[in-house]
Amino acid sequence: MGRYGKRADLIVHGHEPFNAETSLAALAEDSMTATDAFYVRGHGAVPEIDPAAWRLRVHGLVDRPLDLSLGTLREAFREHTETATLQCAGNRRAGLIAIRDIAGEAPWGPGATGTATWTGVALADVLALVHPLPEAAHVGFDGADLCPEARPPQRFGGSIPLAKACRPEVLLAWGMNGEPLPPVHGAPLRVIVPGYIGARSVKWLERIELRARPSYSYFQHVAYRLLPEDGTPGPGAGMPLGVVALNADVLSPADGETVAAGPVEVRGYAFAGGERHVARVDVSLDGARTWSQAELLEDLGPWAWRHWRLTVDLAPGEHEIVVRAWDSSAATQPEDEAGLWNPKGYVNNARPRIRVRAVA
Amino acid sequence: MGRYGKRADLIVHGHEPFNAETSLAALAEDSMTATDAFYVRGHGAVPEIDPAAWRLRVHGLVDRPLDLSLGTLREAFREHTETATLQCAGNRRAGLIAIRDIAGEAPWGPGATGTATWTGVALADVLALVHPLPEAAHVGFDGADLCPEARPPQRFGGSIPLAKACRPEVLLAWGMNGEPLPPVHGAPLRVIVPGYIGARSVKWLERIELRARPSYSYFQHVAYRLLPEDGTPGPGAGMPLGVVALNADVLSPADGETVAAGPVEVRGYAFAGGERHVARVDVSLDGARTWSQAELLEDLGPWAWRHWRLTVDLAPGEHEIVVRAWDSSAATQPEDEAGLWNPKGYVNNARPRIRVRAVA
Numbered sequence: 006m007g008r009y010g011k012r013a014d015l016i017v018h019g020h021e022p023f024n025a026e027t028s029l030a031a032l033a034e035d036s037m038t039a040t041d042a043f044y045v046r047g048h049g050a051v052p053e054i055d056p057a058a059w060r061l062r063v064h065g066l067v068d069r070p071l072d073l074s075l076g077t078l079r080e081a082f083r084e085h086t087e088t089a090t091l092q093c094a095g096n097r098r099a100g101l102i103a104i105r106d107i108a109g110e111a112p113w114g115p116g117a118t119g120t121a122t123w124t125g126v127a128l129a130d131v132l133a134l135v136h137p138l139p140e141a142a143h144v145g146f147d148g149a150d151l152c153p154e155a156r157p158p159q160r161f162g163g164s165i166p167l168a169k170a171c172r173p174e175v176l177l178a179w180g181m182n183g184e185p186l187p188p189v190h191g192a193p194l195r196v197i198v199p200g201y202i203g204a205r206s207v208k209w210l211e212r213i214e215l216r217a218r219p220s221y222s223y224f225q226h227v228a229y230r231l232l233p234e235d236g237t238p239g240p241g242a243g244m245p246l247g248v249v250a251l252n253a254d255v256l257s258p259a260d261g262e263t264v265a266a267g268p269v270e271v272r273g274y275a276f277a278g279g280e281r282h283v284a285r286v287d288v289s290l291d292g293a294r295t296w297s298q299a300e301l302l303e304d305l306g307p308w309a310w311r312h313w314r315l316t317v318d319l320a321p322g323e324h325e326i327v328v329r330a331w332d333s334s335a336a337t338q339p340e341d342e343a344g345l346w347n348p349k350g351y352v353n354n355a356r357p358r359i360r361v362r363a364v365a
Numbered sequence: 366m367g368r369y370g371k372r373a374d375l376i377v378h379g380h381e382p383f384n385a386e387t388s389l390a391a392l393a394e395d396s397m398t399a400t401d402a403f404y405v406r407g408h409g410a411v412p413e414i415d416p417a418a419w420r421l422r423v424h425g426l427v428d429r430p431l432d433l434s435l436g437t438l439r440e441a442f443r444e445h446t447e448t449a450t451l452q453c454a455g456n457r458r459a460g461l462i463a464i465r466d467i468a469g470e471a472p473w474g475p476g477a478t479g480t481a482t483w484t485g486v487a488l489a490d491v492l493a494l495v496h497p498l499p500e501a502a503h504v505g506f507d508g509a510d511l512c513p514e515a516r517p518p519q520r521f522g523g524s525i526p527l528a529k530a531c532r533p534e535v536l537l538a539w540g541m542n543g544e545p546l547p548p549v550h551g552a553p554l555r556v557i558v559p560g561y562i563g564a565r566s567v568k569w570l571e572r573i574e575l576r577a578r579p580s581y582s583y584f585q586h587v588a589y590r591l592l593p594e595d596g597t598p599g600p601g602a603g604m605p606l607g608v609v610a611l612n613a614d615v616l617s618p619a620d621g622e623t624v625a626a627g628p629v630e631v632r633g634y635a636f637a638g639g640e641r642h643v644a645r646v647d648v649s650l651d652g653a654r655t656w657s658q659a660e661l662l663e664d665l666g667p668w669a670w671r672h673w674r675l676t677v678d679l680a681p682g683e684h685e686i687v688v689r690a691w692d693s694s695a696a697t698q699p700e701d702e703a704g705l706w707n708p709k710g711y712v713n714n715a716r717p718r719i720r721v722r723a724v725a
Contacts, residue, residue, distance in 0.1 A: 209576045233647070233658060244644040250696035264633060278694055280640060284604040287593070293704065329704075334638055335591045335712040336610035340700045344653065344689075352695040 009051070009189035012041045018111035022047040022152075023189065026116035033256035033272055036303045036312045038119030039089075039272035040182045045150035045189055046093045046117060048161050048224070051207050055158065056193040060176075065145070065214035068136035075193055078177065082126035087174060089199035089308040090276050091206055093117035094229055094246050097254060097353040100342045107350040115254035115357070120309050123197045124180030129171045131213070137167065144170040145222070146196050146207035155223035156302055162222030163205050163229070165247065166214070173200045174308055177210065199308030202246050204229045217247065218258045232348045243347075249278025251338060252354040253286060253330035256312075258361050266321040266363040267270040271299070273357070275330035285331040286313040293327050293340070293356075319363035329356045369411070369549035376661045378709045382407040382512075383549065386476035395615035396663045397448075398479030400542045403547055406453045406477060406603055408521050408584070409510035412569050416553040421537075424503070425574035428496035432722050435553055438537065442486035447534060449559035449668040450636050451566055453477035454589055454606050457614065457713040460702045467710040475614035475717070478636065480669050483557045484540030489531045489708045491573070497527060501575040504530040505582070506567035515583035522582030523565050523589070525607065527556055527575070534668055537570065547555035559668030560638045562606050564589045579605065592708045603707075609638025611698060612714040613690035614645060616672075618721050626681040628721040630720050631659070633717070636670035637689035645691040646673040653700070653716075679723035689716045 007013050008023060014347040015025040023045055031042040056075055064070040073081075077128035096117035098110060130142070145164040152161050169175065176197040179186050179212040186192040191208025204224055219225055223239075230243035253275035258264050275283040287296035317326070329335045339345060368383060375385040383405055391402040391541075416435055424430040427599075457476035458470060492504070505524040512521050529535065536557040539546050546552040550569025555669050558565040564584055579585055590603035613635035618624050635643040647656035659675035677686070691697045699705060702715040 030646070231644075231691070233645075233656065234553055235655075244691070244693070244695065246695055248694035249643065249693040281608065284591075285593075295595075296593065331604070333604070334608035334610040335604065335606055336703070336714065339697055340704065344697070344700065351566065352694065 009045070010041055010187060013044070013315065015042065016114065016116060017192040018113065022049050024111055026113055026328050028116060028120055029256045029259055032116060032119070032274065036099060036120060036305055037182070038121055040184065040187065042115050043119045043121060043190070044093070046203060047150065048152035048154060051189050052149040052151060054209060061194065061210065063135050063212065065216055066138040066141035067215050068138060069134070071131070071135055075179070076193070078126060078167040079179070082130045084124060085127055085176060085178060086122050086124040086180070087197070087199065087308060088120065088305045089174070089197055090118060090120040090310045091203045092249050092252070092276060094351040095185060096252070098350040100353045100355065101346050101350045104342055104346050107348070110350050111339045118274070120305060121182050123176055125176040125178030125194070125197070127173050128175045128177055128196070129173060131177065132170060135215070137215045140217050142167050143219050145173040145214040145216050145220040146209045146210055147212040147214070148223050150212050155206060158234050159223055161207060161224055162220055163207055163225040164216065164220035165201060169198070169201070200248060200280065201240045202229065202249055205247065213254065228349065229351070231351055234346055236348055238349060246351060249276065250352050250354045251277045251281070251330055251332045251336060253328055253338065254357045255326065255328055255359050258359070260359040263362045263364055264319065266319055266365045269317050269319050269363070270314055270316050271326060272312065272314040273328060274310045274312050277332035280307070281332040281334055282307060283311040283330055284333045284335070287329050288315045288317065289327045290317060290324060292325060296329070319361070321363050321365045324356060324361050324363060326361065327358050328357055367530065369405070370401055370547060371405070375402065376474065376476060378473065382409050384471055386473055387479055388476060389616045389619055392476060392479070392634065396480060396665055397542070400481065400544065400547065403479045403481060403550070404453070404477050406563060407510065408514060411549050412509040414509060414553060414569060419553050421554065421570065421573065423495050423573045425576055426498040426504070427575050428498060428546035429494070431491070431495055435539070438486060438554070439539070442490045444484060445487055445536060446482050446484040446540070447536060447557070447559065447668060448480065448482050448665045449534070449557055450478060450480040450670045451563045452612070452636060454562040454564060454611050454711040456612070458710040459476070460696060460713045460715065461706050461710045464702055464706050467708070470710050478634070478670070480665060481542050483536055483538040485538030485554070485557070487533050488535045488537055488556070489533060491537065492530060495575070497575045500577050502527050503576045503579050505574040505576050506570055507572040507574070508567045508646055509569040509571050514561055516539040517603045519583055521567060521584055522580055523567055523585040524576065525561060525565050527559070529561070560608060560640065562589065562608035562609055565607065578675040580694035588709065589711070591711055596708055598709060606711060609636065610712055610714045611637045611641070611690055611692045611696060613688055613698065614717045615686065615688055615719050618719065620719040623722045623724055624679065626679055626725050628676050629679050630674055630676050630688060632672065632674040633688060634670045634672050637692035641692040641694055643669060643671040643690055644693045644695070647689050648677065649687045650677060650684060652685060656689070679721070681723050681725045684721050684723060685718055686721065687716055687718045
């Protein structure tokens with residue numbers, strides 16, 4: 006068992022702050038990701054919070070600000086449980102770094118994502134009690150974690166549009182996979198914004214602010230923005246990330262693995278953000294010339310990825326396996342990573358490609 | 366002036382039923398598309414309807430069916446006007462036909478799309494009065510136009526999810542660009558489903574049915590579905606189309622045009638369906654190696670395309686201009702059409718490429 010109750014097979018990108026991704030083998034076990042295998046993306050030390058003293062302040066462009074204890078939150082509002090995939094905007098960055106180095110950003114592989122059930126209350130129910138003013142258009146979140154990398158150093162934060170915040174799927178969660186939310190995942194309370202990049206699901210939540218404009222947090226206004234290839238990070242530069250772009254990767258076999266020739270099960274995940282779902286996943290063994298449709302596995306609802314699998318017959322020798330997912334708008338993934346490189350290394354959603362060697 | 370009050374410069378793909386797309390020059394004139402230039406996609410003869418005798422039936426999985434005259438509709442519900450882009454699922458099919466022929470489908474260019482204001486009532490307001498039953502999950506629409514191409518021949522129809530139907534942007538419209546809706550565009554009443562393929566904006570509406578499952582109309586269950594490259598159209602085959610995939614094309618200069626060397630304005634449209642918006646448009650003159658950002662023109666709201674422009678400096682000689690749009694999820698367009706070919710020729714959303722010759 007590693008730090009924070011995590012399994013030893015997590016791939017650790019940093020110890021302080023703690024950043025670790027789930028191994029492909031652990032992701033491949035099940036469409037649901039076990040809590041002790043779930044990836045952690047942190048920008049500061051895990052704060053120590055006394056749940057009995059913790060308060061949530063809801064203020065800003067509202068008619069009636071609130072200041073709530075955890076007990077009041079749990080007593081006043083109806084409990085909801087939802088299955089949702091979280092995915093870091095830096096998931097699969099390693100594929101971009103392979104093209105050109107990205108200084109100061111961790112080389113996340115395809116394991117900066119996972120799917121869990123989350124239990125809490127609907128943010129919409131809380132917002133209904135504060136009566137947002139007509140000029141409120143965004144909902145900002147502030148956590149308790151101090152992030153030294155931000156300029157100036159500040160607590161983690163971000164915002165989502167009010168229209169999204171009012172949708173029933175957005176939760177303030179205290180539970181994960183049927184157990185109390187672990188401290189490393191944001192206890193006592195975190196936001197869960199299904200379909201959005203993980204950064205908007207702010208952990209260790211302390212403050213909700215109704216705003217006319219998006220948050221000026223470093224993590225909304227400077228970081229987590231897609232810059233053009235020749236761009237420079239700065240306040241307001243590039244496009245803010247929110248809804249997750251269609252993505253997919255292969256979980257098994259591993260890239261570079263040697264397998265027995267004959268039937269081989271290829272398995273992976275595909276995730277369509279926002280209000281879209283995964284409609285099809287194709288696998289090619291001949292360099293994207295012809296494709297076979299993979300079987301989509303368990304449907305965990307509108308906010309979760311789909312695992313998929315296809316058994317292919319591999320003759321002895323070297324093989325490249327290429328995969329492409331399609332979402333419900335009939336959009337598919339970009340062919341390759343070359344056109345996706347960006348200075349902060351976000352949103353690598355190119356078709357995954359792996360090489361395997363089959364031996365008789 | 367051509368048939369149905371259309372300008373003579375429409376590109377006519379068929380006379381009976383009438384099918385015609387807007388010329389690139391007409392689209393380039395303005396972000397709003399004039400009614401007399403707006404594309405027409407029909408599957409049957411334009412029906413002759415007496416508005417005084419016309420009725421709208423709303424039935425199916427509802428507590429209280431309705432049968433409404435146009436007068437009642439206009440009196441009972443609040444009027445809404447909305448700017449929305451319509452885009453045919455077959456827009457840009459010509460680019461797919463260039464790879465391999467598609468029998469029985471018209472070679473639409475990039476003009477099977479346009480943006481207008483639509484005036485009518487919110488479908489949600491009508492649905493609120495019929496009280497959908499808990500098992501209702503889809504809303505089916507039937508028009509008055511008999512379509513000989515369907516098997517068996519039938520009136521045009523289709524459906525959208527109830528959740529979308531309840532969104533305020535979905536209209537039952539009697540007005541277009543501030544004038545009465547013309548017969549060729551669906552008078553007396555049509556559906557407008559912003560962000561969805563044009564086929565769901567059913568014209569000459571006569572019947573709305575609340576359903577547990579999507580419509581079994583030929584145009585939902587057989588046509589307007591994305592098949593795999595080696596697929597065969599049939600009931601339920603392929604994925605149903607709904608939300609429009611991110612798309613873009615160049616309106617000026619025209620492909621193959623000869624222009625004066627020096628500064629040349631490149632202008633086009635980009636459209637992100639569903640709840641996404643166009644976040645960036647890039648233009649490349651060196652075969653997608655380096656890109657310059659185009660200026661996004663007038664923002665017509667969440668349901669409309671963006672026109673864009675960039676002035677490039679062209680030396681005398683041959684040039685290829687490649688464009689890619691990005692949506693608010695940081696998704697971009699597929700590199701080229703080769704991977705997008707499908708048996709019915711839908712959803713060509715590859716990066717547009719044009720060739721121009723600059724002369725001194």
